[in-house]
Amino acid sequence: MTNIKEIAKRAGVSPSTASRALSGKGYVSEEKKRRVLAVAEEFDYAPNLNALSLKTGITRRLGLVAPAFIESVSLFTGGFVRAAEENGYTVTLFMTGSDVFKELEALEALRRKQVDALVFVMFQSELSVIAGYTKYGPIVSWQRIVHENVPSVFMNQYDGYMIALEHLYAQGYRRICNIYGAPIRLNTQSRMEAFQDFCRKYDLDPNACPSFDNMGNTRHGEQMVRWWLENGRIPDAFATTNDRVAAGMVAEARRLGLQIPEDFAVCGFDNLDFADMLDLTTIHYPVNEQAGNAFSIIRNRIEHIDLPLRPLKFHLVQRSTT
Amino acid sequence: MTNIKEIAKRAGVSPSTASRALSGKGYVSEEKKRRVLAVAEEFDYAPNLNALSLKTGITRRLGLVAPAFIESVSLFTGGFVRAAEENGYTVTLFMTGSDVFKELEALEALRRKQVDALVFVMFQSELSVIAGYTKYGPIVSWQRIVHENVPSVFMNQYDGYMIALEHLYAQGYRRICNIYGAPIRLNTQSRMEAFQDFCRKYDLDPNACPSFDNMGNTRHGEQMVRWWLENGRIPDAFATTNDRVAAGMVAEARRLGLQIPEDFAVCGFDNLDFADMLDLTTIHYPVNEQAGNAFSIIRNRIEHIDLPLRPLKFHLVQRSTT
């Protein structure tokens, strides 16, 4: 391989001078500079990034840690990689499958200087474990958490859920059934608060209709429809955990010959790819921009600057299920 | 940072001995080994990977180059990352947005030893440009190409398309309309051949029904349905470019009050995520395993071994649209 010494020799200068010529830092006579550049060009010189990383202690590589690369994680990844590449950073993937040990490997990669910083899309580890690694480089989380040294780019789902509820109300639906995810998650708790406040605002009985916990996938949506058909009068509308649950409900309803939104309305959450195909009303939020903010936080810490973060909002995408 | 010199000093040995103790290569007395390991443990030593990469010329990092991270690219990425991580490699992403210049940057990363090898999920560059970089490390393509130095893990879509056609025939459909993608692509040409052979086998007129080119997204599918309603008797069944086109047809048919598969049948291709939600009959192929094969090819070249590749097959996923 042609290294800088080789170039220096062929140009008849010392490596120091060659380095200065190539990097443009420090004094070099016009003539030698020209010669070095010409030789570098001729011999197709490209600096070895590992040498550079070793010398400077900076890799310009960021690690993205996620359980898998599906759905909105892919979106986030795309947004993060774009932001990173635009600023001369590169992104290295760590796929954990929600395995704590794999998460630890990503953290170790930070310690061993394989990457300058990490962004956790989601994690299972104790927050304190992750925070313990911040001394080796910035760590940011997409998952909603509260910790002094580990900033999170989450959005408060209170607002998003409220938009969904207000929309259902505006469409005339009054008996609304909530289908929630895991109650332990802060996002779920925010949604519950939103519902309480919503009922108070419009003077509705929050217990008029039972709500459901720990629902998250298509099968759950299907079950939901069947449960209601067997156990009483179906609600006017459903506010759901996410688009998967909503999709399951729509599919099952169609199979059973029910009309949506006539027999019942459904609002999803996330605005995943397939929501469009299924013509699903849903709540959209800008995953791309969240990823951009995650990158900005990291860059701020690494380069000691102070880029502003973009303020982010939920919005309703109305389609034919409400 | 604690480096190996520090550890050596504290353990009262030379860096060479410390290195031998830690790596387990070469002779070290039991006693010194114990001491070094104890000190390393105590001071939380972790070797600097950049130093290692510089010294050995090996990074154990692979580059994955793709236009964006959506749909099957995500699947491929997931499979590739899993295979890589299982074997102690790490994956770095390069997102090109189909920009030739960005593709070049990925190639340059290979040259500068940021990664040991590259896999192109898709590319726009001249094949010769890419092949020119194989001297810096193995390069594999998912996109179907033919080049001595750039192996490709494509599957011949002749087989997959034939399965679709045979299925439609078995279901009793005789007037079959082909909706193709870009005719310039080898995959499209293979499908056309499959259709010719199919017609010959069952003594059907290949021109009984016009076929369509350059179709690829949901809108195209919708257009297709409307075109047929305006321009003559709708075919018995459609064999489509991919699930997006098929999804568009299904959605539009539903909107227009047509029954599927009674009014016409549709078979997709790819078995994307949403095919399940839309209950779409489609052709599945193992993207994960393709990614695994891509990794195996790379590993074979890097480590000079000869892992076998997994033979891969298409199969039909029958749902309610045929």
Add this chain to the structure above:
DNA sequence: ATAATTTGTGACATCGATTTCAGGTCAACA
């Protein structure tokens, strides 16, 4: 008893860059 081999150790070179430092030239200025 001697030769050959195994075991054990540290000094030093190396990977490929940058950066510090010391020293040199030259022009401008007091």
Add this chain to the structure above:
DNA sequence: TGTTGACCTGAAATCGATGTCACAAATTAT
């Protein structure tokens, strides 16, 4: 004329690991 500062250069140190080599001691083989 002496001083100052800008410009230019190369030797050598540095980043953090590994690996070669020379040398010594202990063990085994002949």
